[in-house]
Amino acid sequence: MFYREAGQFKSTYAKDQAIFPIKQDKLGVLAIFLFALLVVPFFASTYWLNSILVPFLVFAMAAIGLNILTGYCGQVSLGTGGFMACGAFFTFKLTTAFPEINIVLIILMAGFGTALVGIAFGLPSLRIKGFYLAIATLAAQFFLIWMFTQNPWWTNYNPAGVITAPPRALFGDFYITGALATPLNKYLFLLCFVAVMALVAKNLVRSAVGRAWMAVRDMDIAAEIIGIRPMFAKLSAFAISSFYIGIAGALWAFMYTASVEALAFEVTRSFQVLFMIIIGGLGSILGSFLGAAFIVLLPILLSNAPALLGIRMSTDMIAHLEFMIFGALIILFLILEPHGLARLWQLAKEKLRRWPFPY
Amino acid sequence: MTNAPRLFNEVLLEAKNISLFFGGVKALSGVTFDIRKGEIRAIIGPNGAGKTSMLNVINGFYHPQEGTIRYKGEMRRAMRPHRAARQGIARTFQNVALFKGMSTLDNIMTGRLIRMRSNLLFQALYWGPNQREEIKHREFCEQIIDFLEIQAIRKTPVGRLPYGLQKRVELARALAMEPDLLLLDEPMAGMNVEEKEDMCRFVLDVNEQLGTTIALIEHDMGVVMDISDRVVVLDYGRKLADGTPDEVRSDQRVIDAYLGVSH
Ligand SMILES: Nc1ncnc2c1ncn2[C@@H]1O[C@H](COP(=O)(O)OP(=O)(O)O)[C@@H](O)[C@H]1O
Ligand SMILES: [Mg+2]
Numbered sequence: 001m002f003y004r005e006a007g008q009f010k011s012t013y014a015k016d017q018a019i020f021p022i023k024q025d026k027l028g029v030l031a032i033f034l035f036a037l038l039v040v041p042f043f044a045s046t047y048w049l050n051s052i053l054v055p056f057l058v059f060a061m062a063a064i065g066l067n068i069l070t071g072y073c074g075q076v077s078l079g080t081g082g083f084m085a086c087g088a089f090f091t092f093k094l095t096t097a098f099p100e101i102n103i104v105l106i107i108l109m110a111g112f113g114t115a116l117v118g119i120a121f122g123l124p125s126l127r128i129k130g131f132y133l134a135i136a137t138l139a140a141q142f143f144l145i146w147m148f149t150q151n152p153w154w155t156n157y158n159p160a161g162v163i164t165a166p167p168r169a170l171f172g173d174f175y176i177t178g179a180l181a182t183p184l185n186k187y188l189f190l191l192c193f194v195a196v197m198a199l200v201a202k203n204l205v206r207s208a209v210g211r212a213w214m215a216v217r218d219m220d221i222a223a224e225i226i227g228i229r230p231m232f233a234k235l236s237a238f239a240i241s242s243f244y245i246g247i248a249g250a251l252w253a254f255m256y257t258a259s260v261e262a263l264a265f266e267v268t269r270s271f272q273v274l275f276m277i278i279i280g281g282l283g284s285i286l287g288s289f290l291g292a293a294f295i296v297l298l299p300i301l302l303s304n305a306p307a308l309l310g311i312r313m314s315t316d317m318i319a320h321l322e323f324m325i326f327g328a329l330i331i332l333f334l335i336l337e338p339h340g341l342a343r344l345w346q347l348a349k350e351k352l353r354r355w356p357f358p359y
Numbered sequence: 360m361t362n363a364p365r366l367f368n369e370v371l372l373e374a375k376n377i378s379l380f381f382g383g384v385k386a387l388s389g390v391t392f393d394i395r396k397g398e399i400r401a402i403i404g405p406n407g408a409g410k411t412s413m414l415n416v417i418n419g420f421y422h423p424q425e426g427t428i429r430y431k432g433e434m435r436r437a438m439r440p441h442r443a444a445r446q447g448i449a450r451t452f453q454n455v456a457l458f459k460g461m462s463t464l465d466n467i468m469t470g471r472l473i474r475m476r477s478n479l480l481f482q483a484l485y486w487g488p489n490q491r492e493e494i495k496h497r498e499f500c501e502q503i504i505d506f507l508e509i510q511a512i513r514k515t516p517v518g519r520l521p522y523g524l525q526k527r528v529e530l531a532r533a534l535a536m537e538p539d540l541l542l543l544d545e546p547m548a549g550m551n552v553e554e555k556e557d558m559c560r561f562v563l564d565v566n567e568q569l570g571t572t573i574a575l576i577e578h579d580m581g582v583v584m585d586i587s588d589r590v591v592v593l594d595y596g597r598k599l600a601d602g603t604p605d606e607v608r609s610d611q612r613v614i615d616a617y618l619g620v621s622h
Contacts, residue, residue: 013497200483207482207489208475215469218458225418226536227444227473
């Protein structure tokens with residue numbers, strides 16, 4: 001099958017504005033989703049599910065959230081870890097207080113709670129930008145983690161300061177959290193949930209609010225002069241971004257690690273998600289997935305590749321190597337290709353579209 | 360041109376005694392002039408005369424220390440630019456101010472944002488009212504794209520366009536707002552003769568076909584004398600002269616200012 005745009009003339013604006021205007025893109029995304037839904041479960045080992053696919057999906061959710069704020073609206077944030085912690089602890093408090101409410105509803109509610117926190121900490125963005133805003137969000141990060149570690153109420157007075165996921169079912173006995181939840185259940189739930197959330201994000205960024213975000217990102221003065229209220233654009237980006245990140249935090253705590261302390265959401269987590277969107281592609285939903293995949297897979301690749309090649313390497317060495325590769329890549333991408341892997345993919349497609357005639 | 364002067368009576372905007380300082384620099388001092396509904400009003404003057412500052416005062420980007428603006432009969436001193444936009448004032452910038460990361464079409468669509476009403480939930484689902492609205496506004500933007508003859512660059516990121524086309528896209532974005540008053544800050548600066556002719560034609564067409572009132576800053580005297588109904592001349596932040604192109608052209612102070620005679 002050829003990747004071609006030619007011959008696909010769009011006769012209506014509705015078709016031109018479709019989420020995937022090129023037919024092959026639409027089929028491709030659908031095929032990947034169906035493959036992940038119907039084929040992967042049959043051969044994925046527990047290791048693959050627990051250590052690769054589940055964290056990949058959780059990270060993708062967090063990366064979409066940060067990408068909305070930073071990639072689309074241009075507001076730098078180092079508070080991602082803190083907002084993830086909000087989602088995790090809000091979910092824990094809510095589901096232990098109201099065990100009868102469906103866990104998905106609880107997670108969404110925790111997301112709304114995190115959105116409110118995001119708005120509060122987004123207020124400085126109305127006055128400051130760039131480096132100074134990054135520092136302000138860093139303050140939010142430290143404050144939130146401090147709040148969750150200092151106040152035992154958040155962990156229901158657990159002596160170790162840890163929250164543990166109670167058993168909760170999506171429906172019937174399809175458990176997705178707690179000891180009864182199988183890795184496969186978690187994976188299937190996450191796959192569908194993240195897919196829906198990604199579609200919603202894609203819809204938002206190609207609608208009015210998304211254009212307002214991008215306008216503020218590209219030139220805030222001009223945005224205001226065409227009638228965009230900067231306050232609405234920035235705070236809505238903070239709110240929706242924090243909604244996604246809060247949900248990602250809840251998924252992390254309840255489905256990936258199953259038991260977590262606030263320190264799991266330290267500032268290194270913020271940087272990790274930031275690296276994902278830089279490497280994957282700022283201002284791209286696809287890039288959020290690519291970045292998450294990259295960050296999850298690179299350490300695994302690094303720890304296995306030397307052995308496969310017959311090279312002996314200490315784990316220390318591997319850890320150092322990982323840092324060095326990340327550092328180098330981030331600098332490279334920032335300088336050479338700010339739109340990351342997603343842009344490289346785009347370029348490859350453009351080449352393919354013209355193939356075999358380059359001009 | 361030898362056309363009989365067009366007459367305009369209804370005042371759309373009146374700037375009264377506007378003074379604007381930046382620290383010690385007096386960008387505008389006691390400037391009074393009006394813009395009438397339907398006319399093409401030129402603002403001219405040497406570099407640093409305060410022309411851009413005047414436009415910035417009109418659309419609320421600068422807040423003058425003294426003076427008032429009366430727009431559509433309503434008095435105001437200070438107003439945020441997004442409020443001015445919602446009241447029908449659009450503008451372009453001396454240095455193109457487009458959204459570089461977005462396509463031509465998306466840039467123009469941002470001009471429709473003030474008219475988009477569907478709520479976030481519908482946008483999230485891209486469904487129902489939101490989809491209808493997207494299509495309706497897309498149709499409107501396509502008319503502007505046809506009007507300004509930029510069909511070919513619809514999907515091109517504006518950062519990749521040559522300067523002349525960027526200026527055209529910026530005009531398209533302003534027109535998408537369906538403004539009552541359009542402020543153009545040196546729309547033809549840096550253009551070659553052909554591009555200038557095109558731009559002149561667009562400005563005249565907008566004014567005639569859409570009935571949009573236009574205030575424009577321009578350095579090319581030929582253009583100014585050709586297309587404007589009335590001209591106000593600024594120099595060192597003061598109003599030097601005000602009248603029809605013919606009156607202004609023969610004003611001794613204006614001639615002095617432009618020839619650099621000390622005064
Ligand atoms: N934001 C600003 N800060 C300081 N001075 C300014 C600012 N904007 C304009 N000025 C000063 O105001 C004067 C008028 O500038 P401007 O309105 O840009 O002139 P023109 O558009 O006629 O060339 C200049 O002396 C300029 O330096
Ligand atoms: Mg100027």
